[in-house]
Amino acid sequence: MVLFLKDVLLALEKNSIIPKTIIIYYNVYMVLSNIIIIFIITLSGLANLFLAVYAYRKNPRERVNRDFFFFGILLCLWCFTNVIDLTIRNIFWLRATAAVGFFVPLGGIFLAYALAGKKMNRLIKILLLFLSAVIFLTNLLTPLLIESVISFTDFGYKVIFGPLLGIWALLEVSTILIALYIPVHFLKSADTQRKKQISFFLTGAGIFALWFIVVSVILPLFGYSQFSELDSPASIFMVGFTGYSIIKYNLMDISSLFFTAITYSAVIISIIAFLLLLLFVSSFFFSHLLVWPIYLLVILISLVLFFIGRLFFIEKKDLERTKIELTELLKQSEENRIKAEVERDKTSTIISSFSDGLILLDKKDNIFSVNPAAEKLLGLKEKEFIGRPLNSMVPAVKITKARAILSVFGDGLKAVYRQPIKLADNLTAEISTIILTSAGKDMGHLIILHDITREKMIEKMKTDFVSLAAHQLRTPLSIIKWSISMLNKGDFGKLNKKQSEVVKNTFNSNERLISLVNNLLNVTRMEDGRYLYKLAKTDMREIIDAALDGYKNEISKRKIKIEYKKSDTLPEIEIDSEKVKIVVQNLIDNAIKYSPPSGKINITLQKKNNEIRFEIKDSGVGIPKDQQGRIFQKFFRANNAVTMNAAGTGLGLFLSRNIIEAHGGKMDFTSNENFGTTFSFSLPIK
């Protein structure tokens, strides 16, 4: 349109139909339109150059990239030849544009082969190159295609074509068509990704080719050569579609290129636009010969900008890397979240399917979670108590149960371990509390309720059985005891010496058996928790005197010397005297049993602080050091004790310590093997 208008105006001015001033305005307008065209061509050229260089740098070994590089360089060269032609306006540069222009479709053929992944026949290659060289030189140096130029004004000119125009046009069009046909031909056998890449390239190339054929071939054939200036700007279509193919379908492995190119271009375009504005203004004052160096300056500055742009690009790359890292991080945190969720589910499954009742309390000891086992044990529902304090259970559940639990803790929650509580007549549980800490921080408490009803039942059965067995044993033992005793005392006639000795031995053996049964019963009752029940104020001296009295025969028989020191004033203490007597008897019995004949036993009874302390020291075999730790264990007997005295149950010391501890006292010993042992206990004065 612009150029057409120019022709009309020039004709009018020539015939003096319009005044000169209009022509001046028109000239200003022409400068502007020329600048716009130059601007577009420059932009296409720079973009082509950029794409070409970038594709090459990305992967120089790839054939497509390499051929695209050459093609881009060709396009760029052609654009700048056009720019120079538009600026300088002489026949040489006009011929140059036509000469270089012929290489563009030729380069297209090579690129098309590369895109299709096919190799070109070497003979055709040489032939093509030779043909183009001939055409290039003919176009550039001879008037056969462009004969001459008729200049109208500074800004317009008419081309007089030579005789080769027709042949040139035919060659140009057929080359373009071949370049387009090859990718189409090979498209069928390409894979989906490549098909998409190629079709975008073809669309861009097709539009460009059509445009080129119209403005630079068909129109000049009909005499309208002035539109041929607009051919090279159409290469912008090529750039656009190729770029789109690059970002969308990863053409030539340059995925983020388009974005980068846009960033570059935006900066470059704005600077160029500014410079062109300067150019536009300056054209009022200088001839366009002066504009030319200014234009060189623009290109130089553009190159500088290109390298500055690289900085943007690098920054962009950093940004992209950061973005990838961030995405990775997000992905990781998502994975962690899923992991945490799986862990949480696992934990809650474990808690809810745990056979022990679990009550989880938070930092403030409010109920955080109650598992089904705990709900069943306490007969309550979790949801009614979440977030409420532990004692809020009291009114809701059977009060005795909740009280039983709360009574374990008293006012505040304290650590207990396996403390038995009776929840109901037929329901006994062991309660434990655990303080939950994580990295040294208090996280709350866990109350564990372990149902021990069955264990309790079995224990009771065991106790009942032992009691019954012991009772059944005691009756015949009593008959033997009474019979032998009366026989010995002469109730059935006097015995001779031999008979008397046998009867005494029988009696002693029977006594041992009775003692064993008694011990068994005591242990059973003690474990059953019903042992002390006859607490009364007692003088310890009486107990010791009575016990010593029981052993006087044994003492005199073995010629053991007893030294007994007791305080004259001792307060009475509240004890189960029968049981404490068992302790004293046990200790005296041991001291005598494990002392050598004519050994010495020291007994002291005294008040010490707020306690009554009993001590018995013998000069016996002692307890081996490695076995001292086990001396209070049930059924344990030291090796040397077994050797020395086969009889013995290993229950005496176990029972004794339990009796003393049940009174709130303490029992201890020191021993040196072969030198003797000292046992002592102390009972509190209440």
Place this chain on the structure above:
Amino acid sequence: MKDKFKKNTILIVEDEIDLRGLLKTKLTSEHFEVFEADNGKTGLEAALRQHPDIILLDIVMPVMDGLSMLRELRQDEWGKTVKVIVLSNLNEAEKVSESLEKNIYNYLIKSDWEPDDIVKLIKKNLGIH
């Protein structure tokens, strides 16, 4: 009112014939007059009929156990104050009989006592030296 030259009477309520026989031999030789019963029911009848000075009472017996007999005995005017020594092999019975009443003079585990000691205890309870 008892004749002061009359023998002291003792009722043995015990199902185990050997133990009963041994005790009877021992007590007779110590100049006690001895009555026997082999369960709580006959024991109660004998006690209420003979009014012995002291009753030696077993716990685990057929027909009627010792504790039931004791409970019935204490319903009787005379039986309220009669001296009873429980002779048993049952540890737990000690607890049960204690909770039942305080009026038991002794609770003895048979296998821990010799007949001589039982005689001594009876004599002590009756004030005989």
